Amino acid sequence: MSDAFHVEVKDLCVTARNAKGETFPIVSGIDFALKRGEVLALIGESGSGKTTIALTLLGHARPGATIAGGSIRVGDVDICALDAKSLAQLRGNRIAYIAQSAASAFNPSRTIMDQVVEPALIHDLMPRDKAEAKAVELFSALALPFPDTIGSRYPHQLSGGQLQRLMAAMALITDPELVILDEPTTALDVTTQIEVLRAFKAVVLERGATAVYVSHDLAVVAQMADKIVVLNQGRIREAGAADQVLHRPADDYTKTLMAAARPAIRPTPKQADLPTAPLLEIRGVTAGYGKIGKDGRPRVPVLRDINLTIERGATLGVIGESGSGKSTIARVIAGLLPPASGQVLLDGEPLPPGLAGRSREQFRRVQLVFQNADTALNPAHSVGQILERPLAFYHGLKGNAAHMRVLELLDLIRLPVNLIDRNIGGLSGGQKQRVNLARALAADPQLILCDEVTSALDTVVGAAILDLMADLRRDLGIATMFISHDISTVRAICDDILVLYSGTMVEMGPRTAFQSAPFHPYTDLLIGSVPEMRAGWLEESHAGRKPPPVGAAGDHPDLCRFLPRCAARVDGLCNITPPPRHPLEKGSRILCHHGDESLIAS
Amino acid sequence: MARSIKGAIALPLSGKIGLTLVLFWILAALIGPMLAPYPVGAFVAFDVFDGSSGAHWLGSDYLGRDVLSRLLWGARYTVALAAAAALLASTTGTALALTAAVGGPKVDEPLSRFMDMLISIPSKIFSLVLVAAFGSSLPLLLLIAAITYVPGNYRIARALAVNLAQMDYVQVAKARGEGRFHIAIAEVLPNMIHPLLADFGLRFVFIVLLLSGLSFLGLGVQPPDADLGSLVRENISGLGEGALAILAPAVAIATLTVGVNLLIDALPGRGKRK
Numbered sequence: 001m002s003d004a005f006h007v008e009v010k011d012l013c014v015t016a017r018n019a020k021g022e023t024f025p026i027v028s029g030i031d032f033a034l035k036r037g038e039v040l041a042l043i044g045e046s047g048s049g050k051t052t053i054a055l056t057l058l059g060h061a062r063p064g065a066t067i068a069g070g071s072i073r074v075g076d077v078d079i080c081a082l083d084a085k086s087l088a089q090l091r092g093n094r095i096a097y098i099a100q101s102a103a104s105a106f107n108p109s110r111t112i113m114d115q116v117v118e119p120a121l122i123h124d125l126m127p128r129d130k131a132e133a134k135a136v137e138l139f140s141a142l143a144l145p146f147p148d149t150i151g152s153r154y155p156h157q158l159s160g161g162q163l164q165r166l167m168a169a170m171a172l173i174t175d176p177e178l179v180i181l182d183e184p185t186t187a188l189d190v191t192t193q194i195e196v197l198r199a200f201k202a203v204v205l206e207r208g209a210t211a212v213y214v215s216h217d218l219a220v221v222a223q224m225a226d227k228i229v230v231l232n233q234g235r236i237r238e239a240g241a242a243d244q245v246l247h248r249p250a251d252d253y254t255k256t257l258m259a260a261a262r263p264a265i266r267p268t269p270k271q272a273d274l275p276t277a278p279l280l281e282i283r284g285v286t287a288g289y290g291k292i293g294k295d296g297r298p299r300v301p302v303l304r305d306i307n308l309t310i311e312r313g314a315t316l317g318v319i320g321e322s323g324s325g326k327s328t329i330a331r332v333i334a335g336l337l338p339p340a341s342g343q344v345l346l347d348g349e350p351l352p353p354g355l356a357g358r359s360r361e362q363f364r365r366v367q368l369v370f371q372n373a374d375t376a377l378n379p380a381h382s383v384g385q386i387l388e389r390p391l392a393f394y395h396g397l398k399g400n401a402a403h404m405r406v407l408e409l410l411d412l413i414r415l416p417v418n419l420i421d422r423n424i425g426g427l428s429g430g431q432k433q434r435v436n437l438a439r440a441l442a443a444d445p446q447l448i449l450c451d452e453v454t455s456a457l458d459t460v461v462g463a464a465i466l467d468l469m470a471d472l473r474r475d476l477g478i479a480t481m482f483i484s485h486d487i488s489t490v491r492a493i494c495d496d497i498l499v500l501y502s503g504t505m506v507e508m509g510p511r512t513a514f515q516s517a518p519f520h521p522y523t524d525l526l527i528g529s530v531p532e533m534r535a536g537w538l539e540e541s542h543a544g545r546k547p548p549p550v551g552a553a554g555d556h557p558d559l560c561r562f563l564p565r566c567a568a569r570v571d572g573l574c575n576i577t578p579p580p581r582h583p584l585e586k587g588s589r590i591l592c593h594h595g596d597e598s599l600i601a602s
Numbered sequence: 603m604a605r606s607i608k609g610a611i612a613l614p615l616s617g618k619i620g621l622t623l624v625l626f627w628i629l630a631a632l633i634g635p636m637l638a639p640y641p642v643g644a645f646v647a648f649d650v651f652d653g654s655s656g657a658h659w660l661g662s663d664y665l666g667r668d669v670l671s672r673l674l675w676g677a678r679y680t681v682a683l684a685a686a687a688a689l690l691a692s693t694t695g696t697a698l699a700l701t702a703a704v705g706g707p708k709v710d711e712p713l714s715r716f717m718d719m720l721i722s723i724p725s726k727i728f729s730l731v732l733v734a735a736f737g738s739s740l741p742l743l744l745l746i747a748a749i750t751y752v753p754g755n756y757r758i759a760r761a762l763a764v765n766l767a768q769m770d771y772v773q774v775a776k777a778r779g780e781g782r783f784h785i786a787i788a789e790v791l792p793n794m795i796h797p798l799l800a801d802f803g804l805r806f807v808f809i810v811l812l813l814s815g816l817s818f819l820g821l822g823v824q825p826p827d828a829d830l831g832s833l834v835r836e837n838i839s840g841l842g843e844g845a846l847a848i849l850a851p852a853v854a855i856a857t858l859t860v861g862v863n864l865l866i867d868a869l870p871g872r873g874k875r876k
Contacts (some may be wrong), residue, residue, distance in 0.1 A: 334777040355776055363779030375770040380792030389788075390778060443778070 006036040006210050007057070007178060012070035014052050014061055026065060027052050027234035034227065036177075039204075039211045041221040041242070043257070044231035045458040046429070050214045053231070054180050057212060058095055059087040074178055092119040096171035100183040102163035106155040113151030116170045125174055138169040142199040161192035165199050172203060179204055179211045185220060189321040189485060190529040197223055197531075197538055216458060218261045219531035222246055223538040230254045246533055260463040261533065262488075277348030278309040279479050280333065280366075280447055285342030287332050288503075295557075298340045302328045303503045306342070310447065310496075313477040317494030319487050319526065325503040326483045327371075330449040333481070334368045346447075364394045367440035371452035373432035377424045383410075383435055384420040390442040405442070413438045413468060430461035434468070441472065447479045454489065466493060487526050491515070499523050502561040509588020518599035520590040521568040542567075550575045560592070568594060617868025623861025627854075631681040634674035642675040643667065643826030651837075651845035661846035664837050669847045672833060673854060679829035680810055681858065683740065687747035688806040694748065695755030696798060700786040702756075703763035714760065721753035725812060726819075733821045743822060747809045758801050762794040796869070803863040810855060830855050 012030040015023045027049035034040050042050040052065065059079045061067050072079040074095060082090070091097070096119070099105045106115060116138075117131040126134070132151070139147035142165040155163060164184055171179055184200065185193040201224060204211055213224050221228060221242070228245040230238040230253065238251040249255050285306040290299025297304075302325045310316045318326045331337040333344055338353035345351065346365060352358050370376035377386060387406045391397040397405055410417055413434040424432065433453060440448050450469070454462035470493060473480060484490050490497055497514050499507040499522060507520040519527065528541055550571040553559060558578035563569055573593050581591045584599075592599075610621055640646050647662035654661055660669035698717075702710040729746045736742055766772065767790055775789050814831015816822035823829045828836065833851035840848045 336773060336777055355779070358779065360779050363777070368774060368777045370770045370774060372770060376774055378771040378789055378793070393778065393780065439774075 004035065005033040006038075006075060007034040007040075007212075008071075008073045009033070009053075009057075010071045012053065012056060012072065013068045014049070014056060014065050015068040016065040023068075025068070025234060027231075030070070030236060032227070032229055032236075032239060034210055034212075036210055037205075037208045038226045039213055039224055040227045040229060041213045041215060041225035042229050042231060043215055043218060043221055045216060045460060047233070048231040049234040050216075050231050051182055052234075054182055054212055054214045057178065057180055058091050058097060060091075089123065092171075093123040093125070093174050094176055095178045095180065096174065096176040098164075098167050098171050098179065098181045098184050101187055102167040102184075103155070103160055103187075105167060106163060108155050111152055111154055112158070112166055116151065116166060116173060119170060120173050123174060131173060134173055135169060138172055138203070139166075141203050142166075142169055143195070143202075144169075159192070161188055161196050164188065164196050168200060168203065172207065172209075175207065176209055179209045180214070181211060182214045183216070184213075186215070186217070190487075190531075191321060191525055193220070194529045194531070194538070194541065200224070201538060217531070218246065218257060219533045219537075222533050222535055223531055230257070242535065246535075256460060258533075260459040277345070279312045279314075279347060280310040280481075281345040281348070282306050282308045282329075282333070283343045283345065285329075285332060285339045285344065287328060287337055287339040287342075292340045296341050301340075301503060303332065303339075306505060308498055308505075308508065310479050310481060312446070313473065313479055314496065315473065315480045315482055315494045317490035317497045318481060318483045318500060319485060319490050319497065320500035321485060323502075324500040326485075326500050327451050328503075329500075330368060330451050330481065330483060333366060333447075333449060335363075336368075360394065364443045365446045366449065367443050367445040367447070368449045369436055369440045369451065369453055372456055373429065373436040374456075376436050377432055377439075379424050382421050382423050383415075383427070386424070386435060386439055387442050390439060394443050409438045409442055412441065412472070429457055430464065433457060433461075433465055437465070437469070437472075441476075441478075445478060447481065449481045449483070451483045452485070453482075455485070469493075486530075487514075487523075488530055499526070504561055504591060506562065506592070507588055507590045509584075509586070513584070513586040513588035516586070518584060518586070518594075518596055520592050521566045521594070521599070522562045524599075525565070525567070568599065613868050616864050620861045620864025620866075620868060623857050624865050627677060627681050627858045627861065630674060630677040632678075634677050638668075638671040638674040640668040640671040642672055642828075644671075651840045651843055651847055654846060660850045663833075663847040664839055669833075669850050672828060673830070673850055676828050676830045676833050676851065677854065677858075679823050679827065680813070680831065680855070683744060683747070683813060683823075683829065684806055684809040687744050687809045688751070688802055690744065690748035691751035691805055691809075692755050692798065692802045695752045696759040696791075698752075699756050699759030699763050700790060702760050703767045703790065704782040704786045710760075710764075713756075717753040717756045720749070721757075725750040726815065729812075729816055729821060730819070733816075738821055738824060740823075743813065743816065746816075747812055750812065751805045751808060755798075755801055755805060759794065759798060762797060763790050766790045766793050799866045799869060800863075803859075803866045806862055807859045810859060830858070 009030055009032050013028040014026045016026050017023055030053055032040060042053060044050045052062070055061065056067055056072055057074065057079065059082055067080060077090065106112070113132060113135060116135045117128060120126050120131040120134070121128060135151060136147050139150055144150055144162060144165055158166070168184070181200070185196050188196060197220065213221065215221050225242045228240065228242050229236055230245065230251065232253050237253045238245060238249065245254060249258060285303060286297060286301065287303045288298035288301035292298050306329060308316065318329060320326045328337060332339050335351070335353070335355045335358055343350050346362060351362060384406055387409055388402045391402045391405055406420060407417055410420065415431060415434055419427070419431070427435065437453070454465050457465065466489065469480065472478065482490060482494055491511060491514050494511055496510055497508065498505060499520065501522045507523045514523070517524070531537060547565060547567045547569055550563070550569050553563060553575040556578055560566070560574055560579045563574050566574065569575070570593065577593070579591050579593050581589055582595070583589050585596050610618070613621060645666050646668050647658055647666040650662060650664050650666050652658060652662040658668050658670065660673065663669050663672065698713060702713045728750065732742060732746055772785060772789050775785050810831060813822050813829055814835055817829060817832030818835040822832060830851045834848060834855070837845065837848040837851070
């Protein structure tokens with residue numbers, strides 16, 4: 001009976017040693033089996049052991065860990081019984097691995113082709129010219145641009161999404177029978193993710209390889225998997241067919257995961273505002289790096305003509321892909337990057353452009369929370385020291401008064417009081433992000449600039465942080481600028497939304513305007529690229545399809561920047577004339593030639 | 603005090619060995635001369651390069667003086683002078699490096715070029731000129747050793763500090779409105795202290811060597827006093843016979859420098875804390 005399965009893992013146990021030298025299991029009691037050509041998804045939070053299990057299929061345990069028990073069978077081979085030499089023959093040959101970050105998995109000093117054909121050459125499967133021909137074939141199957149010549153480029157000349165697909169080509173060149181994909185799209189923008197997923201699905205699945213897909217993203221898994229194994233703390237919580245796990249989860253933990261993946265709408269009742277100036281106003285800000293030229297633009301412009309307002313206690317969401325300039329807005333407001341032109345007004349009063357000249361009071365009212373709490377908190381300080389500094393700096397609190405306030409803050413962010421003397425290195429990712437938030441709150445600010453505060457966190461932990469922020473906003477009335485690449489989160493928690501593309505505002509409006517079409521073509525692409533939690537979405541989605549052909553673009557500096565990727569572009573208009581900024585009926589303003597009717601029609 | 607004893611117990615074995623060696627030499631520097639059986643310059647043995655005997659535990663040197671006595675006197679110069687010079691060089695270099703890192707290019711550039719100029723002066727020639735001009739004295743030797751090793755420390759500290767000054771937590775501190783002094787002392791310095799201590803150990807060894815080199819040229823500690831380096835140099839002719847007179851001070855230098863470095867490497871650094 002068991003012969004029917006291609007991959008079979010029975011009672012797998014991997015152990016590691018802690019600092020005291022005691023062995024403890026990282027994962028235990030893992031059983032699953034796969035038929036040839038099936039895709040199994042391992043899902044769970046970080047630390048759940050999903051990568052550990054995936055690596056055991058290669059016969060590998062990370063340094064410090066050992067495969068302590070159970071059996072792993074791939075085809076007719078018992079992985080656990082093999083020695084290092086036979087394992088080496090198997091790896092990159094019959095079993096291939098696609099890592100999370102292709103950008104760091106490629107050697108920057110060698111061409112792509114050299115690296116892609118390497119597995120075939122190492123295992124002596126085919127001569128080099130044949131391997132290169134096969135690589136080119138794979139490049140075009142993976143929908144890479146210029147498949148004939150892309151191999152002669154170096155990794156730094158290619159984008160993250162392209163590298164991820166090239167990594168797949170490297171894995172598939174030996175026609176492996178088992179492919180392990182370890183979070184292959186996690187580091188990518190949604191708009192890139194959809195292209196990579198399409199390419200993976202087409203190539204990996206059509207070649208009939210068995211695949212193990214490791215991910216924390218249920219919606220992505222829904223597109224790829226036949227079977228799903230849900231892991232938590234090294235144990236299987238639920239295993240079954242994809243359809244059953246996604247739509248009729250039996251386990252409580254799976255249900256929690258599902259709930260966290262769909263951000264709850266958190267309406268914020270606007271405070272009865274006094275008719276005063278908005279809390280923050282940005283007028284015509286252009287910013288970037290390098291010398292400022294004669295036309296008033298910096299040499300490397302990042303932001304162009306940004307205008308926005310944030311009311312007291314309101315939340316503004318800023319979304320866009322990486323490189324769209326969303327973090328730069330926060331840096332300009334905080335004074336870290338003086339704008340080339342334009343003004344930032346706080347409470348109707350212009351803020352000095354740079355750090356110099358701002359008063360301590362102005363600093364206090366605007367607080368910046370960085371994306372990555374690992375680097376935003378000084379590793380040499382303890383939690384208490386980090387929280388006491390703004391108290392002493394802005395409010396002159398010292399000694400016992402400061403200590404009491406720190407305890408209050410810890411209570412506010414729901415951290416246990418005994419963490420106060422803990423060094424930053426001893427906190428978990430979620431705890432660090434809470435401390436990061438608490439440091440901003442310690443200043444008693446009016447505006448918090450949150451730069452991707454949940455991106456580095458697991459879904460469940462991230463959802464808890466979002467809940468916390470919603471509570472804080474309700475209780476303390478602090479305005480928030482919420483920067484994110486995740487449009488579903490932004491739509492759930494923000495009052496107003498700004499969509500940035502390549503440093504220009506392409507659409508801005510209240511949340512209600514982002515519930516239904518028409519959208520700016522870029523907003524449409526962003527929304528359409530977010531995977532839905534059902535099978536078949538990937539095939540149906542129209543996002544990321546080829547745009548219609550247009551003539552060469554004119555040389556006007558204010559032409560639509562989304563032109564090269566726009567699915568609704570019009571030849572003779574979009575490539576010649578700069579787009580106007582105009583309102584849509586639903587309440588948002590867009591930067592596009594299209595109006596309500598033509599957007600819906602396209 | 604209780605805390606430092608606890609810390610000493612928590613040290614790994616190599617650290618305990620280092621601590622013991624360092625404490626031994628500090629003690630030797632403090633009370634060594636009181637324990638010395640003979641005056642430092644007295645000719646007390648009949649034979650040169652004598653082996654160990656009841657009267658002269660470490661034998662006699664090239665002039666028939668008691669090696670143990672000279673060693674106990676010499677430890678004071680080496681430990682005190684080298685430690686003080688290394689400390690002076692490290693604190694000056696690091697302070698300037700922090701100033702450069704948080705001060706931006708306008709401070710960094712002139713300071714770094716000045717250090718480049720300083721580093722290009724050969725240390726021996728530099729010392730020769732200064733000693734020729736002012737005459738040899740302990741304060742001058744201290745100053746020479748310190749100035750010679752400031753640029754090296756500055757280079758390393760600046761490289762560390764410039765990287766750290768780009769970290770997000772420094773950006774956060776800037777956006778909080780913190781001044782440069784706070785950023786340098788509270789945000790940057792604590793994260794570079796461990797590599798700087800390792801550098802201090804290295805500078806210490808270099809300075810011991812520089813001082814003994816100067817003594818060899820007759821510019822360092824003046825006879826009949828001698829530091830450990832000059833004890834090795836003056837007994838160099840005993841090397842062929844393997845005389846204790848040259849082995850003892852060489853072992854002394856080795857244990858001192860190895861001890862300092864063992865201790866520094868074992869100090870709790872980043873990532874080792876609880």
